[in-house]
Amino acid sequence: MSKIIRKAPTEPFKPQPDDDLIICRCEEITKGEIRRAVHDGLRTVNEIKRWTRAGMGLCQGQTCQRNVQNIIARELGISVADVGMITGRAPVRPVVMEVYANDVVDKEEQR
Amino acid sequence: MIEKSTASVIIIGGGIMACATAYNLAKRGVNDIIVLEKKEIGNGGSCRNAGGVRQSARDVRELPLAMYAVKNIWPYLGEELEADVEYRQDGNLRLGKTEEHLDILEKHTAKSTSAGLDVKMITGDEAREICPYMSKEVIGASWCPTDGHANPLHTTLAFYRKALSMGVTFISGVTVYGIKKVKGRARIVETDDGDYEGEKILLCAGYESRKIADTVGIDIPVEKELSEVMVTEMEPQMFSVMLGTAESDFYGHQTKHGSFVLGGMSGGELYRTKSERFATYPLTASCLCRGVIKYFPVLKDAKIVRTWAGWYDVTVDKVPVIDNIPEVPGLTIAFGFCGHGFGISPAVGIAVSELMLDGNSHTIDISNLNYDRFKAKA
Numbered sequence: 001m002s003k004i005i006r007k008a009p010t011e012p013f014k015p016q017p018d019d020d021l022i023i024c025r026c027e028e029i030t031k032g033e034i035r036r037a038v039h040d041g042l043r044t045v046n047e048i049k050r051w052t053r054a055g056m057g058l059c060q061g062q063t064c065q066r067n068v069q070n071i072i073a074r075e076l077g078i079s080v081a082d083v084g085m086i087t088g089r090a091p092v093r094p095v096v097m098e099v100y101a102n103d104v105v106d107k108e109e110q111r
Numbered sequence: 112m113i114e115k116s117t118a119s120v121i122i123i124g125g126g127i128m129a130c131a132t133a134y135n136l137a138k139r140g141v142n143d144i145i146v147l148e149k150k151e152i153g154n155g156g157s158c159r160n161a162g163g164v165r166q167s168a169r170d171v172r173e174l175p176l177a178m179y180a181v182k183n184i185w186p187y188l189g190e191e192l193e194a195d196v197e198y199r200q201d202g203n204l205r206l207g208k209t210e211e212h213l214d215i216l217e218k219h220t221a222k223s224t225s226a227g228l229d230v231k232m233i234t235g236d237e238a239r240e241i242c243p244y245m246s247k248e249v250i251g252a253s254w255c256p257t258d259g260h261a262n263p264l265h266t267t268l269a270f271y272r273k274a275l276s277m278g279v280t281f282i283s284g285v286t287v288y289g290i291k292k293v294k295g296r297a298r299i300v301e302t303d304d305g306d307y308e309g310e311k312i313l314l315c316a317g318y319e320s321r322k323i324a325d326t327v328g329i330d331i332p333v334e335k336e337l338s339e340v341m342v343t344e345m346e347p348q349m350f351s352v353m354l355g356t357a358e359s360d361f362y363g364h365q366t367k368h369g370s371f372v373l374g375g376m377s378g379g380e381l382y383r384t385k386s387e388r389f390a391t392y393p394l395t396a397s398c399l400c401r402g403v404i405k406y407f408p409v410l411k412d413a414k415i416v417r418t419w420a421g422w423y424d425v426t427v428d429k430v431p432v433i434d435n436i437p438e439v440p441g442l443t444i445a446f447g448f449c450g451h452g453f454g455i456s457p458a459v460g461i462a463v464s465e466l467m468l469d470g471n472s473h474t475i476d477i478s479n480l481n482y483d484r485f486k487a488k489a
Binding site: 001002003004005006007008009040041042043044046047050051053056057058060084087089090091094095096097098100101102103104 | 114150151152153154158264265267268271272275276277278280281282283284285304343344368391394396397400401403404410411412413414415416417418419
């Protein structure tokens with residue numbers, strides 16, 4: 001992660017006409033919510049995720065990550081490469097707890 | 112590019128302790144602060160825990176911080192920070208399945224009660240009245256009605272956002288190497304981005320604080336230990352108590368969002384994971400699922416969406432070090448929270464700001480968290 005200097009916003013938040021556009025479909029997070037968070041000082045995809053829940057749903061950001069990155073980069077006037085990526089998390093697809101719990105093979109049962 | 116690298120206060124570490132302290136310092140009029148963070152704000156334990164705001168089963172040395180936070184800060188924190196920190200004060204059940212478990216719980220309960228906390232032992236059936244989804248395997252529990260939980264991600268970032276709006280400067284992506292004294296006082300913070308200079312320096316960088324403190328000759332016995340958390344998909348609202356177990360095989364709660372956040376360990380972490388990577392251990396999530404299903408069979412069909420890991424900063428005696436260092440005037444340290452720092456973090460912010468501005472913590476008693484308590488055997 002490159003160096004980022006963070007200071008209090010100097011201008012008030014400016015709404016845009018398409019702020020109610022849904023960006024994260026799983027968690028129904030809008031463009032306006034993401035822009036607002038960026039305005040308030042959250043600067044990376046992970047910080048936006050932790051603050052707004054964009055990218056925290058069932059698809060784990062596989063659908064919205066690129067859009068979130070682009071919104072942050074555009075708001076700040078920086079490169080997409082400087083806003084980071086959502087940290088990949090296991091499991092790749094949601095797994096039922098009873099199945100996840102079953103990684104121990106019971107030798108007695110097998111016989 | 113000329114930019115500011117001097118300030119009244121330099122804070123090393125950008126987690127919840129740093130953000131809460133920066134906020135409290137700014138509240139008292141000191142906002143000429145630079146917070147130095149290696150990666151992202153709250154990237155360590157601050158955003159990797161399951162959000163317990165608990166007083167029960169705490170070491171009595173850090174209980175004053177927990178009790179002060181629950182009584183005076185948590186109920187109003189969301190309003191103060193202008194954010195939803197999702198605080199719920201609906202009690203904490205610490206569950207036991209065997210006689211040995213009950214022994215552990217009774218010992219904790221006796222200690223906490225003598226320190227003035229309202230916590231008591233209840234039977235399995237009484238526990239099931241509070242939380243009806245629990246299995247019959249639970250034979251007893253400790254119950255602390257004033258405990259609760261909050262959202263650690265929101266709380267950390269809300270402290271950050273508020274401190275930022277009050278004029279504090281945060282710089283992320285800067286790695287601190289060490290501290291240098293000038294004329295006997297801690298003054299310079301050496302980083303991969305050059306030197307930063309402050310009249311006062313706060314070191315609160317989790318387990319990585321140890322090697323930074325070592326550069327001014329202070330060694331605090333703290334080690335890192337991996338712990339993991341997992342989260343389910345959204346479920347119907349079932350209960351809002353905070354849960355723990357005597358054996359500490361898992362802990363967690365249902366969030367406002369509806370997902371269950373469940374944390375724990377699979378055993379032997381201290382010996383298994385010395386890697387620098389923040390990676391989950393392959394056996395842990397499965398182990399946690401088994402643990403949870405035994406207590407809550409109803410959750411067996413819930414889907415796990417995500418798992419993640421974080422480092423505890425564990426001191427040898429399992430409570431943090433929060434103190435001024437007389438050998439290094441100008442240096443204050445606050446680390447070694449051992450995996451139970453989140454719940455007390457708003458109180459730590461007050462205590463540390465007083466240590467730095469007034470020389471001692473007069474609102475909350477932290478005298479047992481002194482840095483020079485570690486003695487060699489006689």
